[in-house]
Amino acid sequence: MPSNKELEGNREQMAHNILKIMTQEQGALDGIHGENGAKIGWKDTGTARGRGVFAREFIKEGEIIECVPAIPVATSAIPEEGGAPDGYLLDWDPEEEGQEHCLALGMVMLYNHSESGANIRMESDTGEMTITVFALRNIQPGEELFWDYACDIWFDQD
Secondary structure, X not given: OOOHHHHHHHHHHHHHHHHHHHHHXXXXXXXXXXXXXXXXXXXXXXXXXXXEEEXXXXXXXXXXXXXXXXXXXXXXXXXXXXXXXXXXXXXXXXXXXXXXXXXXXXXXXXXXEOOOXXXXXXXXXXXXXXXXXXXXXOEOOOOEEEEOOOOOOOOOOO
């Protein structure tokens, strides 16, 4: 049977190991802005991509990351010369006049594109007027979340 001194040494080592793990994980989260308890947050990527969305905690494959409201926008409301809100709209319901596009709330407009490295997918519900974001695989804390825009890309890709 271990002595009290040995048990105390083991507790100290365990506490040290836990603190070390927590500190390492916190380092991965440095600079990520988000609400306390939120699964995701945003920060500058330090690249030409600008801001991006990052996991603040482990996210399991298939897990809902966020479900956000979508505000329908008519094609006729978009200025012909482009500009806002044009660069901030997603295709929505092409069959429903006045709802061809939408402005997604939440973090949706900050997710960056990756054709080969997408780790999230989005599902639109035009009836509920929501967009739900799901994890395609397990995502680690500090990892950036990407989706495949599935359209002609208008910018240089890294």
